[in-house]
Every structure is written in C-alpha cells, then in structure tokens.
Amino acid sequence: MDKSVRTSDLLRKAYVVARKLKLSEFLEWIENELNGYKGEVPEYRMAKGQIRGWNPYNGWIPLMFEDPAEGEALSERACGQSIAELEHLIENGSSKSTLHMPYPQKIQRQLSQGFGFETEVSLFVGQSALIRVIDSVRNVVLNWALKLEEDGILGEGLSFSEKEKSSATSIPQSINNFYGSVHAPQIQQGNQTAIQVSSTINADSQAITEFINELKNNIEQLGLPLDSKAELSSEIATVEAQLQSPKPKTVIVKESLKTIRTVLESASGSAAGQMLIELGKMVMG
Numbered sequence: 042m043d044k045s046v047r048t049s050d051l052l053r054k055a056y057v058v059a060r061k062l063k064l065s066e067f068l069e070w071i072e073n074e075l076n077g078y079k080g081e082v083p084e085y086r087m088a089k090g091q092i093r094g095w096n097p098y099n100g101w102i103p104l105m106f107e108d109p110a111e112g113e114a115l116s117e118r119a120c121g122q123s124i125a126e127l128e129h130l131i132e133n134g135s136s137k138s139t140l141h142m143p144y145p146q147k148i149q150r151q152l153s154q155g156f157g158f159e160t161e162v163s164l165f166v167g168q169s170a171l172i173r174v175i176d177s178v179r180n181v182v183l184n185w186a187l188k189l190e191e192d193g194i195l196g197e198g199l200s201f202s203e204k205e206k207s208s209a210t211s212i213p214q215s216i217n218n219f220y221g222s223v224h225a226p227q228i229q230q231g232n233q234t235a236i237q238v239s240s241t242i243n244a245d246s247q248a249i250t251e252f253i254n255e256l257k258n259n260i261e262q263l264g265l266p267l268d269s270k271a272e273l274s275s276e277i278a279t280v281e282a283q284l285q286s287p288k289p290k291t292v293i294v295k296e297s298l299k300t301i302r303t304v305l306e307s308a309s310g311s312a313a314g315q316m317l318i319e320l321g322k323m324v325m326g
Contacts, residue, residue, distance in 0.1 A: 090166035
C-alpha cells in the first residue's frame with residue numbers, strides 16, 4: 042500500500058468499492074471515518090492521555106485524583122474526529138506536539154473544584170495516539186482488500202462483474218472482524234474538536250487580533266506599574282506590526298505573546314486573570 046497516498050483518499054477509493062459491491066457495513070464504517078463518529082467508536086479510536094487544568098499563573102498543570110480509578114476512567118476518551126482532521130493535526134504539528142481535547146462543561150466544572158475556581162480542563166494526548174488511529178484504519182482497508190482478493194473479487198479498475206458483486210454479498214464480510222470491538226464513550230463526544238498545542242501559536246490571526254484589541258481596551262485596569270505598562274505596549278505594537286505584515290513571523294509573535302503573559306502574571310488588576318486564560322489558549326511554552 043503506497044504510503045504517499047493519504048488515508049482520507051484511500052478511504053474514498055474504498056468507499057467506491059464498498060458501494061459498488063453493496064457492502065453496507067463497510068460503507069457505514071468508511072462514512073464514519075470520513076465524516077467523524079457521533080456515537081460508538083472502534084477500539085483503536087480510544088486514546089489515553091494526561092488530564093490537565095489551566096492555571097492562570099502556571100499554565101496547564103496535571104490534575105491529581107484521590108481515587109486513581111476515577112483518574113484512569115477520565116484519562117481515556119473516544120477520538121471521534123474525521124480522518125482528514127486527524128491528518129491535518131498531525132501534518133501541522135511537530136513530533137513533540139500534544140493535542141488537547143476539552144471536556145464537556147459539566148465535567149469541567151466538577152474537575153475545576155480542585156482549583157477553587159472554574160477553569161478549562163482538557164485531556165492532553167500525544168501525537169503518537171493519532172498516528173496509531175490512522176495506521177489502524179490503513180490496516181483495516183489493507184486486510185479488507187486482501188480478503189476480497191482471496192474470495193476471488195478482483196475487479197478491473199473500479200468495475201466488478203455481476204458474479205463478483207454476487208459473491209461479495211453472499212460471503213460474510215463483517216467489518217468488526219477487521220478491527221475488533223466497539224466502545225460506547227463514557228464521556229459524550231458532543232461537538233468535540235481536538236486542538237493542536239505545542240510551543241507555538243494555537244490561534245489564527247483573527248483570534249490574536251481580537252485578543253490584542255481587548256488587551257488594549259483593558260490595559261488601564263491591569264494595575265501595572267509604568268515600566269511594565271510600557272513593556273506591554275511595546276509588545277502589543279510588535280504583535281500588531283507582525284499581523285499587518287504580508288508575511289508575519291510566527292516566532293516573533295510567539296515570543297511577544299509569551300512576554301505579554303509574563304507581564305500579565307505580575308499584574309494586580311482583576312482583568313489580568315481573564316486575559317491570562319484567553320492568552321493561555323493561544324500560546325504554550
């Protein structure tokens with residue numbers, strides 16, 4: 042199987058084959074992989090990670106549980122994103138990048154009790170877990186193709202004879218035999234989106250612009266001494282200049298945002314805490 046072919050493209054070709062052979066179980070599986078899962082997921086899509094909460098002063102920190110069983114249960118979640126989304130996250134991150142999957146609001150409120158205030162709580166999953174999902178999907182397609190060949194269903198291009206179509210529907214082709222059991226996620230997936238996090242910017246230019254504008258509007262409420270206010274204004278100007286550039290330098294924007302975070306951590310005003318939370322969602326490291 043050609044590794045240069047994207048898994049999402051491979052699935053689309055498999056979809057054509059499954060549809061022509063009228064293999065409903067495979068069609069359903071391929072549609073779920075292409076569009077994302079809404080309910081039960083195959084075993085290979087259960088991902089383990091580390092639960093972390095956002096602390097305005099220390100960034101993302103691990104959560105410790107008095108009951109290890111509770112922590113173990115919450116540290117595994119269904120990865121229901123479409124294959125194309127997983128490919129995008131992997132291709133646009135480094136090998137050291139992690140992905141964070143925010144918990145539903147109800148669970149976040151419960152887990153936030155350990156902080157003494159409501160904050161964002163997410164499961165951080167290593168990139169290797171997503172690579173495993175994609176490899177598992179490729180293996181299912183490969184094994185399915187080999188099984189069709191063993192059963193004499195070869196086709197010519199993407200065309201199949203009536204005999205081959207009849208054979209395909211008469212020979213048991215249970216998709217579960219190729220990937221094992223399915224899991225009903227204990228935590229509802231909802232409109233779950235995995236967010237790439239690394240020592241870089243995790244937001245588009247529009248989000249950063251909105252944050253900078255909000256920061257400028259609240260700068261007097263931050264309780265900063267004059268020198269810190271001057272430093273903050275300088276970094277704001279740097280970010281704005283980069284955002285207006287036709288080729289903004291990500292490294293400069295990242296370093297300026299990190300300096301802004303350091304200044305905000307020393308601020309005494311009530312507005313600083315919320316600004317830190319917003320900034321923490323955009324930059325790490």
